[in-house]
Amino acid sequence: MSNSLLPQQPAPVTQAMEQLTAQAIAPVIPELMTVLLELRRNADVELQPRFPHANGKPYPLGRCDLISRHVLGQLAALMQQQTPLPPSLQALRGFLGGGGEVRSVWGVLRGRYFQNAFQVGSLYIDVANDTVDPAKPPIEILPWSECGMAEVADFDHFAAIAGSYWGASVYANTVLPGLAPILPAITVLPGQLPRLQSACDYMIEKCRRSDFQLNDAWLQGGPQPPADVAAALLAATPEPLRPRQSGLDAALAACDVVRNTGWGRDDAWRDARVKEYLTINAY
Template identity: 35%
Template sequence: MMSLLPHEPRIVDTAHQQVLTERCLLPELPALRTLFLHLRGTIDATLAPRQPVKLGKPYPLGCCAEISLALQQALRDLDPTQLPPAAVAGHAALARFQAAGGTSRRVWGYQRGRGMRHALLIGTLLIDAAQDSSDASLAPVALTPFAQAGLTPLRDHRHFALLAAAEWQAHVYPNHVLPALAPYAPLIVLVPGGSVRLEADVHYMLALARRGGFASSAAVLAMPAMTPALFGAIANVLAQAGFEVAADAPQGRAAALDLCRQYRDAGTRDADARHEATLTTLARANRALQVLQVAARPAG
C-alpha cells in the first residue's frame, strides 16, 4: 500500500484504529461532542473578530480550513483544568486513546455535496468542527465514522480545478506565467472576492504532483491558456516582485512542461530540497499576487 500523502483522508491501520476507537472513544461520544463544541466556541471567539467576512460571506461560511487548523492547535495547547466539567471526560478519553497508540491528524479531501473539506481524523472517527462553514443551518460539530463520512482524496489537479470552479465559482488557468513553479503549482485560480493565487498551496497537492511523476501537473498545463491581457497583468506583478516570468503563454507552457519532464526523470534525487524551496517560493509569489483582487460576483 502507498504511504500516506500529507492530510490524505485515509486510514492505514484500520483494524487497529477501530479497536482503539471502540475501546476508548465511542463509550465517551457525548463527552467528546461536548469537548469539541467547547473548543469550537473558543475558536469562534478568536477567529470571528479577526475574519468576520471571507469572500463576501459572513463567518463561519468558507472558513473550514481556518477552523480545522485552529482546532488542531487548540487540542495541542489544551489545559484540561480549564475545561467545563461536562468536557473533562471527553479529554480523558482522547488521552487514553492516544496513550494506547491511537492516531490523530488533520485531513483534507472531497465530500460529495459539500465540496472540499478539512477535518480531524481521530482513530476511525471524522471530527468535522466546521460543518456550518458550508451550510449555516448545520450544527457546527459532527462526529461521524470515517467509513460513513464519504470524504475521499482528490484524484489530481484537474479534479481540483473542477471543484474550484464549481465550489468557488473560480476561473482556473494553467500556470504558464511562472514556469519554475509550474510542476508543483500548475494552476492559477481567480476566486471572486479574493485575490489571484497560484495553486495548489496545499501540501497534499504538492506531494501528489511529486508522487505521480508530475503527470497530474502536465495534464492541466495543457489546458487552454489565459488571455494575453490577464497573462500580462499577472506577469507584471510577479516580475516587479523579482520573479523570472515567461515572455508569453506559449513560451511558459513549453518551459513548464519541460520542467515536469526533468523532475520526473530526476526521480528522488534532490527532490526533498526542491520541495521545501518550492513551498517558500510559492508563499512569496502568492503574497505578491494579493494586489490583484478579483471582483466579487453580484449577489443573487
Template identity: 40%
Template sequence: MTQNAVLSLDFIKGQAEEEQIIPTNFKQVKLTKKFLLPRVKDLHDDMLRLRRQYDQEFYLTDHPKKDVYPKGCCYEITKGVKTLLERELQSPKTVGLVALREFCLHGGIAKRVWGNLRHQYFQNAFQFGDLYVDVSNDTVTITKPKVEILPLGKARFFPITDYDIYANLAEKYWNGKVYPNRILPELAVMFPVFFVSAEGELQLHANYQTILYRNMQFDFALAEKFLIKGAFQDRILPDRYVDQLTKKFGVLEAALSNNDIKRYFEVARQSELRLDAVRCQLLLDQAQAI
C-alpha cells in the first residue's frame, strides 16, 4: 500500500475528504483567471522551489524509499510540499505565493487531490481552483520536469469512481495482477480487490484510497458491482494464494458464486454495517493482516 498508517474510519474519512477533486464552477474559474493565471509562471517557480527544498530534506532522512526516490514517491512529495506551502502561505514573500494567498482569501480552492491521471497513473497533486498543479511529475519517469501546471480540463485528471477503474490503473501502474475477492466474502464488501504484485506478493487492495470511503457511502454497491458485474469478475485467484489465505484465515477453498456473494452484501446492508464503527474497524484490522 502507499502509506504506512493505521487504518481507522477517521483516517479513511479524512483521507477521502482531503483527496476529493472538486468540480470547478464559474466562481473558481473567475478567481483562477483573476489571481493565478497572470502569475502562473511565478507560481510554477515557487512550487519548484518548494519541491527542491523538500528533495533536500528528504535526502537527510532514513526513509525506506530513499534509494529509489523520487520514483513512486508522489504521495510523500505532495504531502511534504503541502506542509512547506502551508507554512509559507502564512506570510508569503514571493509574487507567486502572494497571488495564491489572495486567491484563497477570496474563496479559491487550494487542496491536495488524488485521482486517475490520463488513464495511466494514480497521481497525487494539488487543485488550485481550475488549475492542476503537480509537484511530483517526475515520480514515474524521472527525466520529466518536477512540476507541471495545467488547466484541469487539459490535465485529464479524473476522480476514481469505481473499482474497475481502480483495478485497470493498478495493473498498469504497479505492473501486477488483479483478482476479485471471492474467498473472503465478509471482507469483500469493503475490500473486493486482491492484487498480486510484480514480485508475487498478495495484497488486499484499496485500503487507503478514496474509493474505500466512497464504497461505504454507497452502502457497498461499488464492491458488489465489481465482484458481480465488473470486468474482472471471472478471474480466479491462483491456488498458491488460496492455500496461503486458507492457512492464515481458514477461508473457503472454492470461490463463491454470484448468488452467494450477494447474500453477504444483503446481510451487510440489513445489519447497517457501514454505520457500525466497531464491526467496520474489525474488518479494517483483518485487511491489514493480509
C-alpha cells in the first residue's frame, strides 16, 4: 500500500490548482450549475421510485452517496461523448487536460454530518445538498476553503457523528472478530438491525494504513455491545461466518493476526472480507 491519498480523501489545494480552477472553472460556474441540476433531476426520476426511503426517511434524505455516484456516472458518460459538449463541460474537459482533478470525497461536513461530494480542483461541489435538509437547494458549489469538510480522524470521531447525525448507538465489534480488522464498530439505529461500520473505502483503507492501530484503540476503548445487540447481529450472520469465539480478546487477536502475517496489506484479503460483510443479512 502506498502513501497516496486515501480513497475519497480530499486533496490538498495547491496554489497551482487554485490558479487552474480560477482560470478554467470559475468563469463557467453558473452554466455548470445548470448542467449539474439537470443531471440531478434525471437522477431523481430514476432513483426516487427505486429507493423511496432510507432509514424510514423519504427520498432524498440519507441518499447522498447514492445520488452522488449516480450523477458522477452521468457526468462521466457525458464527458466521453464525441458530440459537442456544452461550454461548461468543454471547460471541465480543458481543466482535466491541464492537470486538474475531479475527486469523489467523503467526510464530516461542518462538524455535523457525513456527506459525499466532489472536489473539483479548489472547488467543493455537492450534488446531493438536500439529503440532510430537503429545504436546501440540491446543488451547492463553494470554494473548498469555505465548505467546512473535515476528514474522519478515528472511530471515536466516527461514533460521535454517527450518534448525533444518525441517532445511532455505536459499539465495539467484538461479536464478529474476523471482520474487526476492517469493520471494528457496530451501529444500532432505533428499530433497525445492528450494522457493521464502516464499509466505506475511506475508513477501511484508514484502518489498513494505521496497521490496525485505529481498530485496537476503538475495540479497547469503545463500549461493548449489549447482549441483545450481539444476539441480533449473530442471528443476521450466515452460519459459516459465525465465529467459534467472540469477545474483546478474539477481536484484538484477529487484528494481531492480519498485522503480523501481512494479510492486511493484501487487497485480495480485503476484498474477501468485504464479500463476507455483504453476505450478512443485516445489510
